[in-house]
Amino acid sequence: MSDSKKKIAIIGGGASGMTAAITASRGNAIVTVFEINSVPGKKICATGNGKCNFTNDLLNVTRYRGGNTEFAKTAVSRFGVSETLKFFEEIGITPKKKGEYVYPNSEEAKSVQKALMLTMESLGVETVFEKVSEIKRTEKGFIVNNRVFDKVIIACGSPAGLKKDSGFNGYELVKSLGHRVTPVFPALVQLRFTDKYSKTLSGVRHEGLITLFSDGKEMASDYGELLFTDYGISGIPTMQISRFAGECLEKKRDVKISIDLFKDLSEKELEAELKKRMSLNRTAEDCLTGLLNHKLNYVLLLKLNIDPEAPASKAFKKDSAEKLASLMKHLEFHITGTNPLESAQVAAGGADLSEIAPETMQSKKVPGLYFAGEITDVDGPCGGYNLQWAWTSGYIAGDCAAKG
Numbered sequence: 001m002s003d004s005k006k007k008i009a010i011i012g013g014g015a016s017g018m019t020a021a022i023t024a025s026r027g028n029a030i031v032t033v034f035e036i037n038s039v040p041g042k043k044i045c046a047t048g049n050g051k052c053n054f055t056n057d058l059l060n061v062t063r064y065r066g067g068n069t070e071f072a073k074t075a076v077s078r079f080g081v082s083e084t085l086k087f088f089e090e091i092g093i094t095p096k097k098k099g100e101y102v103y104p105n106s107e108e109a110k111s112v113q114k115a116l117m118l119t120m121e122s123l124g125v126e127t128v129f130e131k132v133s134e135i136k137r138t139e140k141g142f143i144v145n146n147r148v149f150d151k152v153i154i155a156c157g158s159p160a161g162l163k164k165d166s167g168f169n170g171y172e173l174v175k176s177l178g179h180r181v182t183p184v185f186p187a188l189v190q191l192r193f194t195d196k197y198s199k200t201l202s203g204v205r206h207e208g209l210i211t212l213f214s215d216g217k218e219m220a221s222d223y224g225e226l227l228f229t230d231y232g233i234s235g236i237p238t239m240q241i242s243r244f245a246g247e248c249l250e251k252k253r254d255v256k257i258s259i260d261l262f263k264d265l266s267e268k269e270l271e272a273e274l275k276k277r278m279s280l281n282r283t284a285e286d287c288l289t290g291l292l293n294h295k296l297n298y299v300l301l302l303k304l305n306i307d308p309e310a311p312a313s314k315a316f317k318k319d320s321a322e323k324l325a326s327l328m329k330h331l332e333f334h335i336t337g338t339n340p341l342e343s344a345q346v347a348a349g350g351a352d353l354s355e356i357a358p359e360t361m362q363s364k365k366v367p368g369l370y371f372a373g374e375i376t377d378v379d380g381p382c383g384g385y386n387l388q389w390a391w392t393s394g395y396i397a398g399d400c401a402a403k404g
């Protein structure tokens with residue numbers, strides 16, 4: 001009865017693997033998911049601070065990065081946001097929009113993982129809780145953990161967010177099948193710099209515009225709440241630009257960030273405000289009270305060698321307002337690195353896109369081999385882009401593997 005049905009092995013029961021499993025099973029294939037953890041979709045439960053920002057209503061495909069920026073565009077044109085919302089509505093996930101970010105109405109990431117798992121179960125998808133360490137190609141088909149399959153979908157994800165000793169072997173599996181893996185580095189991650197005031201600033205939050213420069217050229221910028229830490233800087237805008245920092249650091253290029261602490265004021269307007277404050281009969285530090293977080297005020301003065309404790313009349317010089325305004329508009333730090341993959345939400349790099357067809361997610365080198373999710377050299381910004389990539393590529397791989 002089942003002889004004409006394709007037997008498909010999916011390596012990895014995460015976001016893309018589960019989508020592929022459901023889609024392939026609906027396409028009449030016999031599906032086995034191999035998952036190293038004792039439950040599928042563990043990473044999904046950690047997404048969006050436990051709320052799972054699973055897609056983006058205003059998804060802009062040009063924001064995906066990787067070796068071929070057209071790749072995600074082609075795939076998303078086949079299975080994009082509206083198809084994703086329909087897919088999830090059908091399995092019980094009612095969407096809730098917060099601006100352009102889309103969450104489940106439950107605001108529980110676990111409900112997304114559970115709905116996927118229940119759907120897989122109801123379709124009769126077999127889940128085997130084993131690590132896959134080898135995929136062999138024989139005349140009979142692919143051998144995975146001593147079982148024979150017609151097709152294989154590699155959906156192992158990435159080491160981002162995993163413990164250092166997780167034993168992640170996805171890239172080895174990709175390479176063992178003759179595919180190239182482009183350099184992998186953390187994306188959506190905190191940035192590190194050395195500054196003698198980092199410890200003082202640690203914990204300070206401020207809404208600012210952060211811009212990344214490499215060898216003097218502007219690479220990316222983003223606005224929002226920045227968080228100063230003892231190792232450098234965090235917060236969503238930092239994460240958004242971090243991918244570009246990671247790439248430049250990989251290429252051993254010089255990387256710098258510049259923070260505009262007052263996006264809506266010109267340098268001249270800020271200077272005028274500072275001059276007013278500097279005429280007060282207070283200490284230098286107290287003149288700035290209420291302008292910025294007190295720790296930022298304090299550090300900015302120290303950076304200009306102005307004694308915070310001294311009376312304003314003595315502490316400030318003729319050009320102090322101009323210098324302080326300039327520093328507040330261009331607070332610069334030299335980036336020494338990113339935090340490691342364990343701290344990142346996503347890994348940039350992965351299976352080389354020139355060897356995969358975006359219309360099918362099938363290997364151009366090995367017939368019957370497919371890829372889905374973050375294992376590929378595609379990454380996107382915060383805001384539901386990366387899960388959308390998992391659903392998109394998982395759907396296409398599952399659908400095409402079942403049909404092909």
Ligand SMILES: Cc1cc2nc3c(=O)[nH]c(=O)nc-3n(C[C@H](O)[C@H](O)[C@H](O)COP(=O)(O)OP(=O)(O)OC[C@H]3O[C@@H](n4cnc5c(N)ncnc54)[C@H](O)[C@@H]3O)c2cc1C
Binds near residue numbers: 047055
């Ligand atoms: C803290 C955090 C928050 C995030 N928040 C968001 C968010 O809100 N929105 C968003 O869009 N993206 C978010 N992401 C990114 C998103 O979770 C990933 O891009 C997405 O899960 C990738 O899907 P995937 O299927 O490729 O990989 P995964 O979901 O990681 O699934 C891969 C699966 O493969 C299994 N596996 C790996 N190797 C093997 C092997 N050899 N044998 C058997 N099984 C194996 C793994 O255990 C895992 O279950 C976040 C990531 C992190 C870490």
